[in-house]
Amino acid sequence: MRRREEMRGWLLASPYLLFSLIFFVVPFAWAAVLVFTRWDLISPQRHWVGLANFAEALASPRVQAAFWTPFKFMAIFLPTVLVAAIAIALLVNSLGRWSGLAAVGFFMPYLASGVAMALVVQGILSYNSPVSDVFFRLFGDVPDWLGVPALAITVIALMIAWKFSGYYALIFLAGLQSIPRELYEAAAIDGAGQWTSFWRITLPQLYPALYSVMILAVGLMFGIFTEPYMLTGGGPDLATHTWYLEIYYQAFSALRAGYASAVAVLNAVAVFLVLTVVRRLMEWWGRATGWV
């Protein structure tokens, strides 16, 4: 009886086990070898180069640019998306009967393919677009949206914020819906206004949701590919060059499999370090405000 149950467990878990063997364990081992080799995916021989790939990557201006890009995106993306998502969550939560419909509406941007949205943004920002005409009329000139580093970063960060605000709002909404009503009632008896109860009750209660959103949003900034691939190709001056662009370019355009894998490892290290710092900061902040 026990043996049969044991067998059943392994058997029903087998799709996952088999998949992980082929698409996790084998690539995992392969990557561990690849990073120390120079190989163009085609020729029969691979050269063992030790740590040369890492040395070259650390010295490469492209990799250095990719290292800083997520932080530049974050500076615009995090404040925008946090304010927008919390605002949407509060708004939807206060609607009552229509809240489901509104949630659906605000979630729509998440469905958009980055490819299609990049075309729209490109069209709206092109030199002779209706938007540019407005600028010409008002200022006599139109900003070079994708040609100035700061503007290109802003455009891409805002595109991603547009896409994810409604998605993150749902996390906050789930958090809002689990706040006990009694807390607000008690605060109202103490004579707290709307504003006070938002700062004293809502935000502290949203802390777990905020924590998850921060981790998700920061992690997201390290995995940007579609928008710069379509809009800027990583330009101008590598200002929007991302880790994924570099890895894709090196692996599948320059065919440097080993080097690309080494860059991917560096990316993983960077993500890990930054997320650790974000976690610590959030925990420290939670303790400092007494929310945890």
Add this chain to the structure above:
Amino acid sequence: MGVRRARALRAVGKAILLIVGLAVSIFPYAYMVLQSLAPWSEVNRSIVPTQLTVRSYDWLLHGSAIALARPWLRAFGNSALVTSASTLLMLASALVVGYALSRLRWRGRDVVNQVILFQMFYPAIILLVPTFLVVRQLGMYDTYWGMIVPKAVNLWAIFMYVSFFKSIPQEVLEAARIDGAGELRIISRIVLPMSIPITAVVGLFLFMERWSELLWDLIVVKEYRMMTLNVLIATMSGPYATYPGPLYAASTLLTLPIVLVFVAASRYFTRGIQLVFK
């Protein structure tokens, strides 16, 4: 009077916020559809076209002597095939595996659960190049299998099912076992019907993400006839740069189904918010 005025003001403010917010959410979609139906001289030159025409769609399918038609409809079919096959496989595997990991007692269970958590947080980007090599080794490069099989099992979906199944009372399953039902029968007759809400909402998310995938499909497919619609648009955005109208038409074709699927499933979606986002 003050209180009532304040309340009315707040309601108006809320309505304005709501309308503006929704307008911002929807505007790019509207722009895309309008531009795809605009006369070519007006594409990207005015937001609302003076007249509507299907020229862009027509051109997309027939091309011209100097810009050949690419297999757009086939690409749409490729997207539909790859996305549905992937999503079905991810759901089916997550259901069965999630059941085994939460509702069966076996010795490796806790270890596997731990490994799944480790894998979920493992940076997948490191595996990109070696996974391409595995796919190539298996002869799946430039085939549908190459797009479907590496995305046939989804850890997040397994995780969602595991946490959901923990809420199914064990007695129900034990009763069925005493009646002599096999595990597969229990899954299909008891567990599956109970998990319709979560299946709908998890399936919706898997479908949406698979439909808009770019990086992997770009890597694993090289011929026009095998490309998904998303990849074909990305590939043609350079060569067709002087034909923005048809590119908007293709983007509309890409966006329409996913919006329809979402709207059709929105009932489950609003109910599933608590399930997925808690």
Add this chain to the structure above:
Amino acid sequence: MRLARRWSSRAAAWPAMVAVAAAVMVALAVEGALAASATFWSAPNPTQEIFWRDMAKAFMAEHPDVKIDVRAMAESPTSEATILTAIAGKTAPTGSENIFMGFGAQLYESKALVPLDTLPGWNELLKSRRMEEAIQGWKFPDGHYYVLPIYSNAMLFGWRLDTLKELGFQGPPRTYDGVFGVARRLKQAKPRMFLMARAELLDTTWWQRWFDFFMLYDAASDGHPFVTGQEVTADSEAAVGVFKFYQDLNKERFLLTRPSTDPFLTGVSIWSDVGPWTFPDWKQRFPEMKLGQTFTLAPPPVPDRYPADKPIRTFADAKGLVIYAQAPKEQQLALWQFIRWVFSKPDNDLKWLQATSLPPVRGDLGVSPTFAAYFKEHPELVPYAEELPYAVPPFANSRFSDVQTALGEAGLVPAVRGTKTPEKAWQDAKAAMEAILKR
């Protein structure tokens, strides 16, 4: 239980969907198995795709036992990358066109190509196409020929003659100084217009450098080799001059470096690199573009000290076709039979010229009556044919893509944007390129 009942009516849909998906896949697998006996990838340029399709049709009508499947190669992100990953994925076609010498060198070093001179009928093919002389430049280090040149195309600049005349100029300027003179007058008369609209000046895609940097560099340096072996042997003065030229133009806001739609044709700019492949497209969409009225063609501008009576050189984009070593022998031979059939008749080269406007690599292009009549009807192609003797092909090094990416990244782009002096941009670019060549 109501849920269960609701479910059972839908449960039937799942297997049905799976079955449909499986059926489609089987059908496609079968289609793949019944594929042609040889596949040929044509260049992404649609006119070339049409030419090859028509040729394959005509050939198969004569040879029912051979099947040639022509497909356009995608550019993801470049056609070179598409071919490389196809080879890497072990799904390379039997052969393809669109191969320039540098890419040929890269494929040769990866042992991916078939030496064409070992195939039957090579010498007859050279003779019938009058290529004995032209082929010398396509020899590889081991003495074999791996690329069959199809076309060679000297790049020129187009000028909007109507606007030039409006501004009081008789024709296009010859020197850098002259270009600035035109640009200044243009800005005064039409402040919203630009001398040149080229967003690609800031795009680091390697092949873009052919059409901005190398055109001017080959002219300024009188064709001085840019890379020889594993060394950067460029004429530094000429290279710095090109950087400075673009930088100064941009400083004065004569350049539009952001994306715009058809700027040269819609009155946004008056100066643009023009390849003959654009004429079929113009004919369709902008029939008002007429040589000698609305536009004219000229070689690249040169530094002011360049002798006034000396012909000006330019960059030539020259491409050929290859057969891949990965393909089974019988496919290689079938495709080779097709290629010989196509190029053994001058008529087909004429059809090529009619379809693509790209000059075929034939020794008799200027003298044969077959082509003379066509050039008479298409005067816009004559300047390209005349420029051919002065055109410099791209440097042939297998690291071309990294080298030219670095040239843009460390050199041209910062120079245009004004973030580096021309001298510093060249210094950095040279260092970056040498590091790549020595890798």
